[in-house]
Amino acid sequence: MTTLLSLRNLVVGLRHGHQTSPIVRGVSLDVKPGERVGVVGESGSGKTLTMLSVLRLLASPPLDILEGEILLDGEDLTSASEHRLRQVRGSTIAMVYQDPMTSLNPLLHVGYQIVEALRAHDVDTPQARDKARDALRQVGLADPERVERSYPHELSGGMIQRVMIAMALAASPRLLIADEPTTALDVTIQQQILDLVLDLQDTTSMAVLWVTHDLGVVARLVDRVVVMYAGRIVEDAPTSELFRRPSHPYTAALLASLPGTQHTHRSLLHQIGGSPPDPTRLDRGCPFRPRCSFAVEQCAHDEPPLLVRGASRAACWREPDQWQT
Amino acid sequence: MADVVLRGTDLAQRYESRGRRVVDALRGVSLELRQGATLGIVGESGCGKSTLARLLVGLERPTAGTAEMSGESMSTLDGRTRARRIQLVFQDPYSSLDPRQRVRNALREVLTFHRLHAGAEEQRIEELLDLVVLGRRFADRYPHELSGGQAQRVAIARALAVEPTIVVLDEPTSALDVSVRAEIINLLIGIQSRITISYIFISHDLSMVRHVSDDIAVMYLGRIVESGSYDQVLDAPAHPYTLALAQAVPVPDPTVVRPRRAAPAIAASSPITRGCDYQDRCPLVESQCREVAPTLDDVGAGHRVACHVAQRRARTP
Numbered sequence: 001m002t003t004l005l006s007l008r009n010l011v012v013g014l015r016h017g018h019q020t021s022p023i024v025r026g027v028s029l030d031v032k033p034g035e036r037v038g039v040v041g042e043s044g045s046g047k048t049l050t051m052l053s054v055l056r057l058l059a060s061p062p063l064d065i066l067e068g069e070i071l072l073d074g075e076d077l078t079s080a081s082e083h084r085l086r087q088v089r090g091s092t093i094a095m096v097y098q099d100p101m102t103s104l105n106p107l108l109h110v111g112y113q114i115v116e117a118l119r120a121h122d123v124d125t126p127q128a129r130d131k132a133r134d135a136l137r138q139v140g141l142a143d144p145e146r147v148e149r150s151y152p153h154e155l156s157g158g159m160i161q162r163v164m165i166a167m168a169l170a171a172s173p174r175l176l177i178a179d180e181p182t183t184a185l186d187v188t189i190q191q192q193i194l195d196l197v198l199d200l201q202d203t204t205s206m207a208v209l210w211v212t213h214d215l216g217v218v219a220r221l222v223d224r225v226v227v228m229y230a231g232r233i234v235e236d237a238p239t240s241e242l243f244r245r246p247s248h249p250y251t252a253a254l255l256a257s258l259p260g261t262q263h264t265h266r267s268l269l270h271q272i273g274g275s276p277p278d279p280t281r282l283d284r285g286c287p288f289r290p291r292c293s294f295a296v297e298q299c300a301h302d303e304p305p306l307l308v309r310g311a312s313r314a315a316c317w318r319e320p321d322q323w324q325t
Numbered sequence: 326m327a328d329v330v331l332r333g334t335d336l337a338q339r340y341e342s343r344g345r346r347v348v349d350a351l352r353g354v355s356l357e358l359r360q361g362a363t364l365g366i367v368g369e370s371g372c373g374k375s376t377l378a379r380l381l382v383g384l385e386r387p388t389a390g391t392a393e394m395s396g397e398s399m400s401t402l403d404g405r406t407r408a409r410r411i412q413l414v415f416q417d418p419y420s421s422l423d424p425r426q427r428v429r430n431a432l433r434e435v436l437t438f439h440r441l442h443a444g445a446e447e448q449r450i451e452e453l454l455d456l457v458v459l460g461r462r463f464a465d466r467y468p469h470e471l472s473g474g475q476a477q478r479v480a481i482a483r484a485l486a487v488e489p490t491i492v493v494l495d496e497p498t499s500a501l502d503v504s505v506r507a508e509i510i511n512l513l514i515g516i517q518s519r520i521t522i523s524y525i526f527i528s529h530d531l532s533m534v535r536h537v538s539d540d541i542a543v544m545y546l547g548r549i550v551e552s553g554s555y556d557q558v559l560d561a562p563a564h565p566y567t568l569a570l571a572q573a574v575p576v577p578d579p580t581v582v583r584p585r586r587a588a589p590a591i592a593a594s595s596p597i598t599r600g601c602d603y604q605d606r607c608p609l610v611e612s613q614c615r616e617v618a619p620t621l622d623d624v625g626a627g628h629r630v631a632c633h634v635a636q637r638r639a640r641t642p
Contacts (some may be wrong), residue, residue, distance in 0.1 A: 155370075257507040258507075265536065269510055271507050
């Protein structure tokens, strides 16, 4: 199958003073039509910056794409004109952001904003109205007419986030990028939205890049997971492999820290310990080494590239059998 | 059975906006917190969990009902005494700390206000930092120099400074990274094993609530619809709402296959005036549910549920 989106060695730099530090440090990632890819990582791991780079939405300065290519059907978006980017944003690639409250104009009715967004992509007004209403209903808003007549401040955060998801889906994008879209929502609404995305994929070839820290959402929604740490992908694995046999010690530690029914009630949970490194001040060697229980001499000297580990790839010098129990 | 340290009886809270709209955020909530135990409270946003927390710590006065600690009514206690007994930890640790105040001063302020450990404040501050496993070197840091997990530890230390009987934890791990959540949960469990303290743990993270709580209450539209021990409520839910909530939580295991289904839309436009609050979303709804609101009744061994169908099933084994 052809590739829809391909990131090739993407480097994003943060300018501070007279220096520029790379904080997304060479991310390569392919997304095929219809594929669902999860992006997992702690705050500061570079997952949001990577997603914003795809649509060239980085705040510049201080953030800039320093190196690499962002290929959409083979067209490099890093050199695309602003005019071309406007065509891509919202129609070919739609994005749902983390903070919904800042995504709508507080002075305009919600319905007007949805229709306006659709019209920007050549949908005529009456058709846009119908599409907007259908989309609002699909995301579980019981009274779409009322939502359309409301100002953003009259709706709760959860409702606004559902409006944003409705807007993104109404334009039938080929790729949906969602940055923690359900984190602030109740689990029942989250379930509804995950089911909606899965349903849409049965009938369209929409691809999904879903940023989340919820490994439950990953298990439910995506086919493939990339785990980011300190501005790099440290593991890229089919979902079932990631849970069955994590290939990077960081992934294994994340999975072990979750409370589950296998834990004795009120027993101590596995702690990773330490904290993620400051991406502007990285030492030599593997950035996870200070928190890793399995580090060896080599880890202090060389940062590992993504190495093939069965069906997965992991940026770890050690073979998983050497540390997995 | 351990002593009850906090008892809420028929707590109600009504908000009115200039006589136009009336919101009943809490409608007759009764609960008990046992000494040294953890009571988990779960429910969707708008179910009244945070309103309940605010009533219990005295940030708001209930419209009706009483909250008693060791037999004394909370509303007759003055603010300072109440703060000595019950403390609140919020979701976002940075917003509960003064950005211009060093950790040491944030803790000293509490001790001075309550006239605790006069003359030995420094020693107590170090004890508190040890208690939250933060270390003394953090005493001179400002909040912006702390990670989310470290800031939450400071917020917990501040709550513990007055040696309260109860700490109400309102989503204490929700704003933290996954790798930090386990640390905070371990810390809270560890503290409870060393000192006698009761927690009210409010969260929408059911797996976390299940892990730390002895008892659990499930709230829906301002009422408790199910309560009991953690395993009664979450491993064998009797109320269809608890079941829906438990099933909606995505399990971090891709081999678990859950059928997709169109969940009924939430927040029905017409408020329910008669019968069970859950009738419009309930898959088990019967004619009786449209007429009579169920009461929270015992269905065995302290497991209480407000559902006609669940109660009948319990009676006819």
